[in-house]
Amino acid sequence: MAQQPFDGFPPHQQYGFPNQQSRASGMAAAALIFSLFGLFGLVSVIPGIVMGHVAFAKARRGEAGGKSMALAAFVVGYLIIILYAIAIPVLLNIAAKQGAFR
Known part of the structure; x- marks a missing residue:
């Protein structure tokens, strides 16, 4: 049995799914941040929800990444509005029972 000549190291192997690029979405990240800031004030929740829906739609069309982050942004926003x-x-x-409005 003849031994094959050494041609160097084998080519670098890519891990993960083939032909899938990781594209982060800045809009999805901003939407999540705005939604989380809604805990301190209700005003920032509305832009967070709107940007979350826009980022989610872009991610579904393949124009951007961050689909799960966008989903989390508008789910968190809606939960904060419910809260x-x-x-x-x-x-x-409670304030009325304590006599705060007399």
Whole structure:
């Protein structure tokens, strides 16, 4: 059995899925940040939700990456709006029982 000559190192192998590029979406990241800042003020939630939907649509069309981050952005935004919708009436009711509006 003859031994093959050594031609050097084998070519570098790519890991992951073939022909799939990792493209991060800045809009998805910004949407998630805006949605999370909604914990400190309700105003920033609305741009976070809108940008999350836009980034999600772009990711579905293949124009950008960050599909899961965009999904998380508008889900978190909607959850924060629900949290405010529950917390504000509860806090107003507690304040009214304490006599804050007399």
